[in-house]
Amino acid sequence: MPWRAAWEQALYGPAGFYRRPEGPAGHFRTSVHASPLFARAIVTLLSRVDTALGAPDVLDLVDVGSGRGELLVAVAAELPSALAARVRLTGVDVVPRPATLPAGIGWAAVPPAGTTGLLLAHEWLDDVPCEIAEVDDAGTVRQVLVDPADGTERFGVPVTGAAAEWLRRWWPLTEPGTRAEIGTARDAAWAEAVASVARGVALAVDYAHTAATRPPFGSLSGFAHGAEVDPVPDGTRNVTAHVAIDAVAAAAARSHEPVRCDQRTALRALGVHGTRPDRDLASADPAEYLRRLVAAGEGAELTDPTGLGAFEWLLQPVGIPAAGLLSGDGRR
Numbered sequence: 001m002p003w004r005a006a007w008e009q010a011l012y013g014p015a016g017f018y019r020r021p022e023g024p025a026g027h028f029r030t031s032v033h034a035s036p037l038f039a040r041a042i043v044t045l046l047s048r049v050d051t052a053l054g055a056p057d058v059l060d061l062v063d064v065g066s067g068r069g070e071l072l073v074a075v076a077a078e079l080p081s082a083l084a085a086r087v088r089l090t091g092v093d094v095v096p097r098p099a100t101l102p103a104g105i106g107w108a109a110v111p112p113a114g115t116t117g118l119l120l121a122h123e124w125l126d127d128v129p130c131e132i133a134e135v136d137d138a139g140t141v142r143q144v145l146v147d148p149a150d151g152t153e154r155f156g157v158p159v160t161g162a163a164a165e166w167l168r169r170w171w172p173l174t175e176p177g178t179r180a181e182i183g184t185a186r187d188a189a190w191a192e193a194v195a196s197v198a199r200g201v202a203l204a205v206d207y208a209h210t211a212a213t214r215p216p217f218g219s220l221s222g223f224a225h226g227a228e229v230d231p232v233p234d235g236t237r238n239v240t241a242h243v244a245i246d247a248v249a250a251a252a253a254r255s256h257e258p259v260r261c262d263q264r265t266a267l268r269a270l271g272v273h274g275t276r277p278d279r280d281l282a283s284a285d286p287a288e289y290l291r292r293l294v295a296a297g298e299g300a301e302l303t304d305p306t307g308l309g310a311f312e313w314l315l316q317p318v319g320i321p322a323a324g325l326l327s328g329d330g331r332r
């Protein structure tokens, strides 16, 4: 099968990986699960978006690729009461509404039209299936076919049309053996998500590369039960690949002034740090010292430049300026 069809079936088919009862959280830990500080940072960003929008009557937070709604539940717990009264939380995922989701949180299969507020896609785009291309010994860029049972690959037809055009523009391949994940489906998915925002911000957070940092052999990988495994599209594991974030950003033509930075920079601008509390606090207020010490550990994990802190944040404002949403150093 072409990789995209096999990948689609493996993750989202009737017996697909993401339809398993344990959900993604049963197999890997994202920033969402690492600490409530992540949800708190999203609330801070949402408040800034609210200010830029002039405090609308209904302020949306739409979480695309919501898993089982874990982030929205955490956000609901962090909302200040002034904002809670106006915020509408909506999870978007391919799975039906989780039975345990609190009644106040909405659920949908596609991003609802007319969002006014913040649309977030956290570790979603890396799970949008792609075709894979590889250069054969004669120098022809070919589609790669895969056997879903064991992951065995062979060459398919030469890559042509929009896929070839995408490779030429974003990920040129010339050397035999080099390969790429073709990002057209991800660009289209993101453009559609951004198009659902009437006013506000679309934010994608993911592991990513740009033209300067493409991996020569692609980044296809598999994850199951907390460990990296071979990317066999058999439904027993997640199949994922880093996101060509520059291509994705360019695809959302409605947005202006996109802002990109790493998660370390973004979270610091939203008040998350790994700074340990002052030792003097330990004797003055031991409980508060302990609370801050735990927060510092979690903040350090979320901003670790060799781990979660290296994730890419892509903010695409729609109808509002980017200025002030993320302040701090290192924006690009």
Ligand SMILES: C[S@@+](CC[C@H](N)C(=O)[O-])C[C@H]1O[C@@H](n2cnc3c(N)ncnc32)[C@H](O)[C@@H]1O
Pocket: 018, 024, 030, 031, 032, 033, 064, 065, 066, 067, 068, 070, 092, 093, 094, 095, 109, 121, 122, 123, 124, 127, 128
């Ligand atoms: C890696 S999980 C991320 C879950 C959560 N956002 C987090 O970071 O913990 C990816 C999620 O995206 C969902 N997903 C994939 N394609 C989707 C689509 N086209 N529409 C909605 N959800 C999708 C999957 O079902 C899965 O729950």
